[in-house]
Amino acid sequence: MMQLADNEVLQLVRAAQAGNREAFGRLAVRFEPIVFAIVLRRLRNRSEAKEVTQDVFLQMMRKLDQLRDPERFVGWMKQVAVRMAINRAVRRPHEVVTGTDTVSALKMDRANPLESLMQKEDAGRVRGGLSRLRELDRQTLMAFYFEGQSLKEMSDHFESPIGTIKRRLHTARNRLKEELVAAPAPV
Numbered sequence: 001m002m003q004l005a006d007n008e009v010l011q012l013v014r015a016a017q018a019g020n021r022e023a024f025g026r027l028a029v030r031f032e033p034i035v036f037a038i039v040l041r042r043l044r045n046r047s048e049a050k051e052v053t054q055d056v057f058l059q060m061m062r063k064l065d066q067l068r069d070p071e072r073f074v075g076w077m078k079q080v081a082v083r084m085a086i087n088r089a090v091r092r093p094h095e096v097v098t099g100t101d102t103v104s105a106l107k108m109d110r111a112n113p114l115e116s117l118m119q120k121e122d123a124g125r126v127r128g129g130l131s132r133l134r135e136l137d138r139q140t141l142m143a144f145y146f147e148g149q150s151l152k153e154m155s156d157h158f159e160s161p162i163g164t165i166k167r168r169l170h171t172a173r174n175r176l177k178e179e180l181v182a183a184p185a186p187v
């Protein structure tokens with residue numbers, strides 16, 4: 001951040017510590033994308049990350065008076081976000097499979113090791129195809145499909161308009177498809 005931005009944040013933190021809810025609201029609006037990105041990286045689930053992001057700001061609002069050094073607000077905020085994301089990931093209930101269709105599908109998968117082997121080979125081919133792409137194409141596909149970034153987040157990350165990101169995704173998908181078609185099938 002620039003020095004002026006640091007001073008503005010410091011003033012907002014001090015005002016929020018003095019009980020100014022509007023100042024805290026401005027801090028929340030300003031830093032929500034950063035907290036969301038931190039939490040999403042840990043949880044890899046957008047709806048859960050949104051929920052935890054809200055919880056982070058509630059926790060920070062309750063504990064802001066305990067922050068002794070307002071200059072350390074950003075680092076403290078990031079620590080709270082990481083800790084709460086880890087807590088959520090650890091306490092996340094295990095997924096329970098219900099429904100006869102799902103159960104019968106699971107039984108069928110176990111009975112067919114050939115299908116499992118073919119899926120692993122396909123995953124290996126996709127990884128190989130990705131490794132042969134240009135860096136920007138690979139980064140674009142990884143950000144969207146593996147990191148779960150939204151078009152807006154990618155626009156911010158790559159410092160490009162959303163329309164450009166959409167075009168890059170389309171182009172990168174086509175190039176990956178070409179790589180997969182051109183690659184020899186495993187023996």
